[in-house]
Amino acid sequence: MPPPSAIHVEAVTDTAGITLPDPLTAPIKSNEIYGRRKKTAKGQWSVAAPSDSVNFRYSPRGGDKPMAKRWDHFVSHEASIRKGNSLKQAAKFLGNPGIISLGGGLPSSEYFPFEELSLKVPSRGHFSEAETQESGVVIKVGKHDLANNKSIFDIATAFNYGQGSGAAQLLRFVTEHTEYVHSPPYEDWRCTLSIGSTSALDMTLRMLSRPGDMMLSEEYTFATAVETALPLGVRVVGVSMDAEGLLPEAMDQLLSNWDASVHGSAKPHLLYTVPTGQNPTGATQSTERRKAIYKVCQKHDIIIIEDEPYYFLQMQPYTGPDAPEVAPPSSHEEFLDTLVPSLLSMDVDGRVVRLDSFSKVISPGSRIGWVTASEQLVKIYQRHADVSSQGPSGMAQLILWKLLDEHWGHEGYLDWLMHIRLGYTSRRNVILNACEKYLPKDVVSWVPPMAGMFHWMKVDFTKHPDYPAKPIETIEEEIFMRVIEKNALVMRGSWFYANAEEDHQTMFFRATYAAAPAEKIDEGIRRFGEAIRAEFGLETNSNGQ
C-alpha cells in the first residue's frame, strides 16, 4: 500500500545561498523512518535502562526551531518539590565495564514463570477478524531473546522493572510516530509513555493546577475529566460550542472579561480540549478553528491539554444514504493529508500537552498511551511516574512493541489505522442511515460526525407537551426512561455538563456506534425513535414507527 522506498536528493542550498528544503528536515515517507534510526548501544534495551525520547527523533536538531516557553509559573507545589529518585545516583556506575552490581533490588528473571509468549495477529493488509483467523501470523517472544541477539525486547527484560518513562523500545516507536504525524514545530519536545490518558490527565492536573483553579473545556465534555479535576479542587468552566466544537471568540471573551470575584477563582491557565470527535458531541475542530483556539491560548497564556484518543478515528466524508462513497486514501501521505492537523503540529510555544492513547486504535486493556510536551513538563511527568505508576505494564509494552514495531512497522501500523478509519466510517454510516429512517426530524436534529465514536442528537424540547411546565432536565430524564422502557440505552446530555451549575438551554442525547453490531445499532435507533415519538405525542412514521 505505501509507495516504494525513495531517497530525497534535493540540494540544501542553491547557488545564490538561499535555503531550500533540507532533505533531512523535510517531510519523509513512512518507509524511510527505519532508515533514519540512529545506531543505539545494546545497553539501551536492557532491564530498566533509562532513555530519553530525544534520542529517537529522526530529524536533525539544532536548526532554527524555537525552544519551548518555560512554565515554572504554573507548576504546582507538589511537582516543584518532587526530586528524582535518589537510588538512581547509583545507576550511573552500572555502565562501568565488568562491574558487579549488588545494588538494585531487581528480581532475577529465573523466577519469572514464563518461557515463551506467542501472539497470533493480522498480517499486514489482512486486518479483519476473519482474515486473521485464516492468515494471521504467529509472532513469538522468547525469554532471553535480547541476550541471545534474537530481538531487542524479550520476557526477561519487559517482565522486570521498568522506568516511569516506559521502555526505550516502545518509547522509540511512539516518538517516531509522533514526529511523523505531527512534526512539532519547536525544538525541545519530548514523549513519555503513560498508563492511558485518564491517568495522564490526573497527573497533568497534579503537575499544573492548584486547588481553587478553574480549567476551561468544551461546555459538554468527557465526564471523567470533570470527575478527575473536581477532587483536586479544580472546577471546570465550559466554553460555548458549535458544530466545529469550542468557539475561540467565546473563549477569548470569557477570559478577557474574567472577574475573579464572580467566578471565585483566578483567571484559568488550562484548557482541556478533545479537538477531534469530541466526547460527547462528536465535534471536530477544523484547521482554522484550531489555529484560532491556539491564538487565543497564546493571548491569555493558556496551556492546552489536547486529549486526542479519537485522532485516528477521523472518517471518510459522509455523503448521505444514497450517494456513492468517497474513495479511501491511496497512500500514507494522502491519508495523513486527510487528517485535521493537531494543535501539537501548530505548537510553536510548547504550550500543548498532547495525550495520545492506544485504547481506541489497538486495545484499551493495554493501558498504554503517551504524552508529548516540552522537555520541562515531560521531565516533571516522568519524575511523578517513577514514584507512582512506574510506567505501563511491561507485559503490555512487550505485546504492543512486538506487533507495532517488530512485526508491522510504521508502515503496517499506518495501514492498520487506515483500516480502522474505514471500519468506523461504515459504522457511522449505519447510525446516520438509521437516524434518517427512524427519527422525527422536526424534533431531533444532528450533524454527521467526522470523527470518533459518538453521535450527538439535539432534541427540540420546546416541542415537548410538558414544556415549559416541567424543567428541561426532568423532560430529559423522562425521555431517557422511555428509551429504557423501549429496551435501548443512550446517554443523557446533562451527564456531560462541564459545569452542572451553569445554565443550559439545550437537550441532547449521545449514542455510540463503536460497540454494537450494525443490526443492533439500527434497531437501537429505531427504539430511540419510538420513544421520542411517544414522548412528543407524534404519529408513527412511514417506516411504521
Next chain:
Amino acid sequence: MPPPSAIHVEAVTDTAGITLPDPLTAPIKSNEIYGRRKKTAKGQWSVAAPSDSVNFRYSPRGGDKPMAKRWDHFVSHEASIRKGNSLKQAAKFLGNPGIISLGGGLPSSEYFPFEELSLKVPSRGHFSEAETQESGVVIKVGKHDLANNKSIFDIATAFNYGQGSGAAQLLRFVTEHTEYVHSPPYEDWRCTLSIGSTSALDMTLRMLSRPGDMMLSEEYTFATAVETALPLGVRVVGVSMDAEGLLPEAMDQLLSNWDASVHGSAKPHLLYTVPTGQNPTGATQSTERRKAIYKVCQKHDIIIIEDEPYYFLQMQPYTGPDAPEVAPPSSHEEFLDTLVPSLLSMDVDGRVVRLDSFSKVISPGSRIGWVTASEQLVKIYQRHADVSSQGPSGMAQLILWKLLDEHWGHEGYLDWLMHIRLGYTSRRNVILNACEKYLPKDVVSWVPPMAGMFHWMKVDFTKHPDYPAKPIETIEEEIFMRVIEKNALVMRGSWFYANAEEDHQTMFFRATYAAAPAEKIDEGIRRFGEAIRAEFGLETNSNGQ
C-alpha cells in the same frame, strides 16, 4: 505436593449446645478453595463488569467478627469529595434482558488486532527454567473464549476497558488467596487490584494524609516511599529499629511524648512499615513484635500501611556455612505455618491497609498488586482508580489469571511460592558464605536475613582512620567510591534515611542477593571486602584478600 482432597466432617455443635469449630469457618486446605466457590452469573466475567471482592470470599459471613472502625476523621479532602463515575448511572440498566446499548464508548473487539495469545509456562512442580524449557506447558487464550464457553476470560474481554478494581476473574483469585493466607479477623474486609505497591502507596497517601502531616516508618526505609510522600507535603519520621525491625516501645514513646511545636506537625496517624524482609535492613518482625506494634497503633489510633512485597520471600532458617540445611515444608499447611503472621491477620479494627504485589513472586512487569483494607477504604481507593489508573493492564491481568487460576490453581501457586522460597534461601546462603569468607568481622557485622532480597551490613566507622576527623557520611561516601573502584556496587545506607534531617550515628551498606548469579555475588562481596580493608588499612585475610 499438597495433601489429597479431604472434606471436613466435624459437627457444628455438640449435644450440650456448645459451639465447636464451624467446618465452614475453620481453616481449610488449599485444595478445598475451588470447591467453596459460589456459582456466579456469566455476566460477572464480561467486559468492564463491576465486581465486589465480598462475593469471592469462601467463608460464610454474618458471624461474630467485628466490623472495621470508621476512618472518616483521617480521610483527605480530595478523597472525601470524589464521587463515583456519573456515567455508571447508566450501567444498572445493562442487565435488562434484550436491551440494546448505544451507551458506553467501548470499542468493538473486532478492532483488537489479536486473535490468540499463548504462554509457555512451567507445569506444576517442574518450576525451574531448565525444566520449563523441557516440560513447559503451552496455555492458550482465544479471542472469544468467553462467548464460546471455553473459558471465563479472553482477549475480547481483557483487552477492552476494565474497572478500577481490576477484572473480577483475577480479583476473585487474590481475594481467595488473601483469605487463605491471612484470614482477616474482621467482617468487612475487601480486596481491590492495584497497579503495584508504589502506586498503591501514592494513592493511599492521597486518601489518608493532608499536607503538613508526618508519617511514621522504620528509621531506615524504602527510599521511594519517602520520595512519594514528600511532594504530598508528608514528612516521614523514623522509629528506631533492632534486628527484628521497628521497636514498638520507641514508637509508643515517640507518640506519647509528641510535641507538635517541636515536630512542626500534629501527631502522626499513619505508620508505613515493611514487616518482612524490610528494605533496606532485611529485618523481619517476629509474631510478638507485630502484636506489640499493632497494640501501640491501637493505643494511638494509627492506620498501618503494611507494605509486604517480600512476604513470600521468607526463607529457610540459616544454619551457617557448614551445618546441614533444614528440611523444607512438606505441605501447604506446614509452609503457611513457617510464615510470620501478617499484621492483617491480627487486624481486629480494620486499621491495616495491606499492600501485596506480584512483583517479587511472579513479575514486576505485570504492574499488578492488590490492596486489602476495610470496605470504607477500598471503596474510596476504587473511586480514585476509576479516574486515574483505571485498574491494571488487562493484558497483564489475563496473563496472570491464565497462569495462576486456570493453569496452576491455588495449590500450584503455593507450590511455586515454596519453590521461590528455596531459591532465595540458596541465594541468601551464597551471600552469607561470601561474607564469612571475605569480610573483616571486626569492622563489618550483620544479622542473617530471614526474608526478602537484602543483606544489611553494619560498618564500625569508629575504626576508620579518618574518624572523627571526617563526618560519618563523608567516610561512607569514600567507602562507596572505593567499592566502585574495585568494580562492585552496593548501596549506601544513608540513601535510606526515613528523614535525612535526623541524627544518625550508624553506617550501613546494602547488598542484594536477588539479582546476580551465585558466582557474581561471591565475587562482588570479595571486592567489597577488598575495598573495606583498603579503606580501613587492614591486612589481607586468609583468603588472600
